Amino acid sequence: MSAPAASAAFPTAFSPAETHAMQVALDAARQGPRGANPLVGAVVLDPSGEILSVGHHRGAGTPHAEVDALAGLRAHGPLPELSACTMVVTLEPCNHHGRTGPCAAAIADAGIGAVVYAAADPTAEAAGGAAYLADAGVAVRGGLSAEQALELNQRWFRARAEGRPFTTLHIAQTLDGLIAAADGTSQWITGEAARLDSHGIRARVDAIVAGTGTVLADNPRLTARDAGGRELERQPLRVVLGRRGVPEDAAVRGTDGRFLQLDGRDPAAVLGELAARGAGHVMIEGGATVAGAFLAADLVDELVLYLAPLMLGTGTRSTGDLGIASLADASRWRWDPAGPARPLGADLRLTLEPLPLARHNERP
Numbered sequence: 001m002s003a004p005a006a007s008a009a010f011p012t013a014f015s016p017a018e019t020h021a022m023q024v025a026l027d028a029a030r031q032g033p034r035g036a037n038p039l040v041g042a043v044v045l046d047p048s049g050e051i052l053s054v055g056h057h058r059g060a061g062t063p064h065a066e067v068d069a070l071a072g073l074r075a076h077g078p079l080p081e082l083s084a085c086t087m088v089v090t091l092e093p094c095n096h097h098g099r100t101g102p103c104a105a106a107i108a109d110a111g112i113g114a115v116v117y118a119a120a121d122p123t124a125e126a127a128g129g130a131a132y133l134a135d136a137g138v139a140v141r142g143g144l145s146a147e148q149a150l151e152l153n154q155r156w157f158r159a160r161a162e163g164r165p166f167t168t169l170h171i172a173q174t175l176d177g178l179i180a181a182a183d184g185t186s187q188w189i190t191g192e193a194a195r196l197d198s199h200g201i202r203a204r205v206d207a208i209v210a211g212t213g214t215v216l217a218d219n220p221r222l223t224a225r226d227a228g229g230r231e232l233e234r235q236p237l238r239v240v241l242g243r244r245g246v247p248e249d250a251a252v253r254g255t256d257g258r259f260l261q262l263d264g265r266d267p268a269a270v271l272g273e274l275a276a277r278g279a280g281h282v283m284i285e286g287g288a289t290v291a292g293a294f295l296a297a298d299l300v301d302e303l304v305l306y307l308a309p310l311m312l313g314t315g316t317r318s319t320g321d322l323g324i325a326s327l328a329d330a331s332r333w334r335w336d337p338a339g340p341a342r343p344l345g346a347d348l349r350l351t352l353e354p355l356p357l358a359r360h361n362e363r364p
């Protein structure tokens, strides 16, 4: 017996317009920065399936993708009846008051008649949006392109499942993989544009982590600063890992009380402590030993590697021992689909994420 035609006998749950809109929403999601919140995109479709508005999330504390897409409607001019419109979104709309209001209520209040989402929200505090919408009379369907949506935020979902902050490892290295010269000098390997970009990450995270080795070698401030070198209003917690004392006059201590020293031997415990203090996004600034410890523990979710066009031949390698003896056991990465590489002045910013285990056998 031949297989039945999918269309009439087994109508798919999602229309071609919704399927296309989900790809547009996924593309929009990729424009956001990774961090304490997942990458999310949203599209509003008119009754004929035309795209009225596209939105995405731009980082913790900014409007969620759904609210961004609803805001985009206002710029659209005459609108069709919103009860006949569909919101297509890459993650189940949230149902909680975080730094912004619940999206499920925003969608229902706007009068949108139907919602299609990709992946369910796995977080206890934000889940329940689909149920809220259904109760409010909105037609809700989930699961469209769910695999793609889950994979886009695979490390974020994992960090949440582990109850720890999302982590970004920063490395500023030479072409030959060194972060400091033989005499310990490292300022500066990367140029101004790359360093400013890295201050942009500092400005978004809740905590910056560096080892006592870096603190004793560089006396870093670890503050988020603008192009003019002025400290920004919002500053991350400065965390030094290690047992050696941090000198009383070390710059990292600062004067704002946002300084903490922890023993770094157990990176998971460090993240647990920072989570308990409310951190959703942690930046690991180094040096090599600390970077190696987080990498070896598979606790790096995002790697931002600034590659400077110089060589030193000898010096401090970018990471310490990862406990890998054979190529078969290499730590494998892939270019972040949300923005793999871009030039910054004379340097290159490369952004990567750990290759999902399920993909290891697909590599060339």
Ligand SMILES: NC(=O)C1=CN([C@@H]2O[C@H](COP(=O)(O)OP(=O)(O)OC[C@H]3O[C@@H](n4cnc5c(N)ncnc54)[C@H](OP(=O)(O)O)[C@@H]3O)[C@@H](O)[C@H]2O)C=CC1
Binding pocket: 170, 171, 172, 173, 178, 179, 180, 184, 185, 186, 189, 210, 211, 212, 213, 214, 215, 217, 218, 241, 242, 243, 244, 245, 263, 264, 265, 266, 267, 285, 286, 287, 288, 289, 290, 291, 293, 316, 320
């Ligand atoms: N170019 C770049 O991007 C960067 C370059 N650097 C350079 O890197 C160099 C410093 O690297 P490195 O010496 O490796 O210093 P680290 O900053 O990695 O500090 C290492 C020290 O941290 C403590 N420590 C904390 N956690 C752990 C752990 N899990 N395992 C073992 N020790 C731990 C130990 O000291 P303790 O005895 O106190 O416990 C250890 O000696 C400097 O030259 C600096 O300029 C640093 C950061 C960024």
Ligand SMILES: Nc1c(N[C@@H]2O[C@H](COP(=O)(O)O)[C@@H](O)[C@H]2O)[nH]c(=O)[nH]c1=O
Binding pocket: 172, 179, 186, 187, 188, 189, 190, 194, 195, 198, 210, 214, 215, 218, 219, 220, 221, 222, 223, 285, 286
């Ligand atoms: N050398 C190097 C970096 N080094 C990192 O910056 C720290 C100094 O921070 P601060 O004192 O706040 O300016 C230093 O201790 C180390 O962690 N960063 C980069 O973007 N590019 C570079 O070439």
